[in-house]
Amino acid sequence: DVAQLSRDRDALREHSRRTRDFELRFTAWHVGVTKPVIAAVNGVCAGAGLHFVADADIVIASRDATFLDPHVSVGQVSAFETIALVRKSPMEAIARMALIGRHERMTAARAYELGIVSEVVDPEGLHDVAQALGETIARNPPEALRRTKQLLWLALETT
Template sequence: MNVSDEADPLLRSGDIITEIVDRVLVIRLNRPDKLNAMTRAMLNELGEIFTLAGQDPRIRSLVLTGTGKGFCAGADVGGLKASAEQDLDERLAARPRFTPRMVGLWKPTICAVNGVCAGAGLHFVSDLDIVICSENAAFTDTHVNVGQITAMEPIGLARRMPLGSVLRMVILGKAERLTPQQALEAHLVSEILPADALMDRAMELARIAASVSPAAVQGSLKAVWGSFDMPLEDAHTMGFEEVMRHRNHPDAAEGPAAFLEKREPRWQD
C-alpha cells in the first residue's frame, strides 16, 4: 500500500516512492524482494502519478528507476489469475495507463534501468524518452515462458530497436537475455554506467531536460511520438503545424532574445 502526502499528492511512499528534486520528479519502484514486480495497485498508482506530474507546473522532467537489484521483473504473476477470472469485456475495458505515453504526458522522461528488466517492465523502456542502464542491467521478455502472449511490449520496442532483435526476445523468452552491451548495440539504451553512477547521470540528464523551454520540448516530443500513429506525409504536416502554433508562445520569442542578450532564458511553465 502506498501513502501519499495529503498536502502534496505527488509524494508517495510504499511500493512506489517519489520525491521532487529541483524540478525533477524521481519515481522508484519499491518491491526489491520481488525485483519490483508490479501489482495492479502499483500500475494504477503509476497512472495517477504520471497524470498528476503532467498537470503540475513544478515538474519539468521525470526519472524512473527501481530499488534493490532489479529494475522491474514485470507484472506480478499473481495478478494473472485475478485477470483470468474476469469476463472478456472486463479485461478489454481495463486498458493499461501506467506509462507517460499511455496517459498523454509529454514532459521529458529518463528511464534508469538498474537491474533486470523483464516482461511488462519493458513498457518503460519502450515508452520513456531516454533510456540508460547500469552494468548490472539485463533485458528479457518472459511472457511465453508463463503461457502469456507478448504484444504491447514488443510492438513498442520495435520502434526503438531492430525487428530481428525484438522477435528473438518474443520467441526465445527467458533464453534471450540481453546484456547491457547488447542492449546498447541494439539501440535499446543509449548509455551504460557503473551501478554507483547511474542515478547521478540520470539526474544530470533530467536537469538538462528541465532547463530547456518546457513548451518547446513537450511540443517536440508530442510531434515525434505522435508521428508513429500516422503516415509519413500526415506526420510531417502535424509536425509543421506544431512548430507554427508554437511561434505564438512566449518562449518562442524569449529564446532568441536571451541568446542575443547573452543571458539565461526565463521560460514560462
C-alpha cells in the same frame, strides 16, 4: 494477431491507433505525459517492466542491466511491451527476445547497440547520470520540450 503485427508496419500502426481509441492506456505516451521521461535501468528488466523502456524518451542502463520478456515461457502471448519496443528497435532483435522468453537475457551493451538504451554507465553512477540528464533537459523551455516530445512520438505513429 501478434505475428502479423510483427511483420506488418501498417497493422502495427492500426493496432496502436485502436489501442488509443479504446482507452487501453498502459504507457506514458498513451496517457499523454508531455514531460520528458528518463528511465534508469539497473538489474533485470523483464516482462511488463519493458513498458518503462519502450515508453521512455531516454533510457540509460547500468552495465549490469539485462532485459528479457518471459511471457512465452509461462504460456502467455508477448504483446504490448514488444509491440512498443518494435517501434524503437529492430524487429528481429525484439522478436528474438519475445520468442526465446526467459531462456536468454539481452545485455545492456547489446541494448545499447540496438538503440534500446542511449547510454550504459557503471551501476554506482546510474542515478547521478539520470539526475544530471534530467536537470540538463529541464533547463530548456517547457513548451518547446512538450511540443518536441509530442512530434517525435507522433512520428513513430505515422511512419
